[in-house]
Amino acid sequence: MYDAKKIIPGLIIFALFFTFPFWFNLGTAAYTTPELELPDPEEHEHCIESTEYMRAEHMAMLDEWRDIYVRDGYQEYWSELNQEYFLTSLTKTCMDCHSDKEKFCDRCHEATAVDPYCWDCHIEP
Amino acid sequence: MKAIYSLILVVALILIAIVGAGLLGIGYLFGVIIPYLAVLVFVVGFVVRVVSWGRSPVPFRIPTTCGQARKSLPMFKDKWNRLDNPGTKLGVVGRMFFEIVLFRSLFRNTRVEMHQGPHIAYSSSKWLWLFALMFHFTFLLIFLRHMRFFTEPVPGVFVMMDQMDSMFQILTPALYLSSVLILVALGYLLLRRLLVPTVRYISQPADYFPLFLIIGIVISGMLMRYIGVFKTDLMPVKELAMGLVQFSPTVPDGIGTTFYVHLFLVSVLLIYFPFSKLMHLGGVFLSPTRNLPNDSREKRHVNPWNYPVKFHTYEAYEDENRKAMVEAGLPVEKPLEEETEETSGEEASDDNAEKKE
Incomplete structure (x- = not known):
């Protein structure tokens, strides 16, 4: 091979770059999905909507709540699942049950490097 | 026709993933075996291809001279010629750097125009350069941003990329600017092939296929993030990704079909890569018209396998x-x-x- 002194280091850099996740995680503990601290199931059967819906859409729901509460002045959210009105408030509704941000919100957000801007305004209760 | 053929191929790949992982539920094949195979084929294939290029001898200097040689005459003083027609190693390093990072040769792209008369005119055409640059850098950013699924804890640099990319906080989850830019750039690159008659004439399935494949990857990724029915729970996705890179693969429940489509298309891209024109990723470093100093007037370059000719001086x-x-x-x-x-x-x-x- 010609120019092996240049090509081989280049290929080594390439291989190291593309196998980065393989060697970066060497020696670390096997990854497990973080456990969430959920409210007592005897007190609360389920969240204001189904778990699947909340997992997928909680961020959109909070965004919508912010808009309808702050901009339009509505304070109530009708939950079909619970047949009940809820106050459209992160602090007063969500965090009434999920009271510990670090043991609920942050666990998934940190694992997936998500940085929601809720806490730019809200104070952790 | 060539475009439709490529499109059908990509749609067929999507259907394979939908049927295989979604309907038949063989998640282990699509989530573990094919991705491992793809990474292996990609890295080994890439190295083999580059080594095979390295075996080709380049005995003489054949740089494209885009300026007057540095030492030819004292009247040529343009300092950019040190990059456009470098005579030293340092100049070559500079030329290669700007070639790889800023696509300088593409910046020199021209368009032929026919005017009344008839006149022929060559005018500067920067759109290809602009959108190509946009595509490559957003692709790099998207690739690096995905490392948040393959590392634990996620290093700050990837978190920072994520935040910068979603800094305008449009929509929830926040819209990545790179998602929009890469779609715009890919749209341009595709429409250019479809609408410009001269480019369309020379476009092959090998040109359309990677475009459609990457568009498919981007769209499946965006659907997973923004559109309700296609959304995928990220926690099992991260578990799968981490299982792959820690060599203890698991296929957790609750991963949506869209994810398998996304992963399958990425795997196909990785497998296709070493055999295709996409190898310009490695090839750009080995371009003899760019990476050789133009020093034929200063140094004598002897063909190493020349038969020893007896000279009569x-x-x-x-x-x-x-x-x-x-x-x-x-x-x-x-x-x-x-x-x-x-x-x-x-x-x-x-x-x-x-x-x-």
């Missing part, structure tokens, strides 16, 4: 024939030693005198 020729040459009045570089220098000198001066008269 002019000096040897003159040594053999000097006497006859002097007798015939031919000019010689070294005067005859045995004969007196005066005679030959006088003859020469006589000739000069005659000419003057």
Whole structure:
């Protein structure tokens, strides 16, 4: 091979770059999905909507709540699942049950490097 | 037709993933075996291809000269010629750097125009350069951003990329600017092939297929993030990704079909990569028209496998024939030693005198 002194280091850099996740995680503990601290199931059967819906859409729901509460002045959210009105408030509704941000919100957000801007305004209760 | 053929191929790949992972539920094949195979084929195939290029000899300097050579004449003082026609290693490093990072040759792209007259005109055309640059850098950013699924804890640099990419906080989850930019760039690159007749004429399935494949990857990724029914729970996705890179693969429940489509298309891209024109990723570093210094006038480059030719130099020729040459009045570089220098000198001066008269 010609120019092996240049090509081989280049290929080594390439291989190291593309196998980065393989060697970066060497020696670390096997990854497990973080456990969430959920409210007592005897007190609360389920969240204001189904778990699947909340997992997928909680961020959109909070965004919508912010808009309808702050901009339009509505304070109530009708939950079909619970047949009940809820106050459209992160602090007063969500965090009434999920009271510990670090043991609920942050666990998934940190694992997936998500940085929601809720806490730019809200104070952790 | 070539475009439709490529599109059908990509749609078929999507259907394979939907049927295989979604309907038949063979998540282990699509989530573990194919991705491992893809990474292996990609890295090994890439290395083999580059090594095979390395075996091709490039004995002579063949750089594209885009400016007047540095040392040719004192009147050429343009300092950019150090990059456009480098004569030194440093100049080559600079040329390669700007070539790889800023696509300087593409910046020189021109368009032929016919005017009334008829006149022909070559005008600057920067759109291809702009959108190509946009595509490549957003692709790099998206690739690096995905490392948040393959690392735990996620290093700050990837978190920062994520935040910068979603800094305008449009929509929830926040819209990545790179998602929009890459779609715009891919749209341009595709429409250019479809709508410009000259480019369309030379476009092959091998040109359309990677475009459609990458568009498919981007769209499936965006659907997973933004559109309700396609959304995928990220926690099992991260578990799958981490299982792959920690060599303890698991296929957790609750991963949506869209994810398998996304992963399958990425795997196909990785497998396709070493056999396709996408190898310009490695090839750009090995372009002899870019990575050689234009120093043919300063250094003698000898073809290493030349047959050892026996040269008959002019000096040897003159040594053999000097006497006859002097007798015939031919000019010689070294005067005859045995004969007196005066005679030959006088003859020469006589000739000069005659000419003057």
